Amino acid sequence: MFVNRHGKLSLPVARLKSDAAHNILPGPSVHKNGKAKPTINNQSQVISLVPPAQRTRWHCGICSKSLSSKRSYDEHMNIHNDARPFACDHCDYAAASQMTLRRHKLRSHTARRDWGYKCPYCDEAYMEPASYQQHVQSRHFGRSATFGCPYTQCTFQSKCFRHFREHLAKHNSYES
Structure with missing residues (x-):
């Protein structure tokens, strides 16, 4: 992809008739006025130029x-x-x-002991920071965050935010 003269993303270079016809040449190139054109070397540089709302x-x-x-x-x-x-x-x-x-x-x-997030208070270890933080807060500091369903007819509660999020998605799919 590349940004065309209107600031919009265009088709990949490989799908254009020719690179020369669109002034997309490797290395530095020069404008008619003699000033150097900016050179874009890779796709991430192109994407960084486009505002997030306009990215394909x-x-x-x-x-x-x-x-x-x-x-x-x-x-x-x-x-x-x-x-x-x-x-x-x-x-x-x-x-x-x-x-x-x-x-x-x-x-x-x-081995579990080699996982990245080791509890400083016991022998538990976790792969993900959210699981580690939940363990430390609930097991060692007595804090038990509970996520309750906001729908009045539903009594679902969970200590795990992922389970709570999955539960809410079910409500949203029923409404559609």
Whole structure:
């Protein structure tokens, strides 16, 4: 992608008739007035020039999820297509995304004591900071944050924000 003269994202260079026709040449180039044109070397530089609200997002036609990159979109589509192209090199497990494979390797093939978030008060260890913080607050400081459903007819409560968020999503899907 690149930003055209109107400030909008345009098609990838490979899909244009020619690079020269659109003044997209590698290395520095010069304007008619003799001043150097800014050189853009990679996609992240292009994307950083575009305000977040105008950035192209990839939308899943199956579940309407919006993703920020083609790679994320492709990995997301693996879930819908039951494709698991990312294989574990320690066992027969295969995942739909690299992140899921990384999490599997950490949980299944790494000793718990080597996980990144170790409790200073006991032998517990966690992979994610939210789980670690919840453990320390509830087990060692007696604080138990409870997330209650805001719908008046529902009595759902959870100490886990992720479970609470998943519960709210169910309410939202019923209303649609």
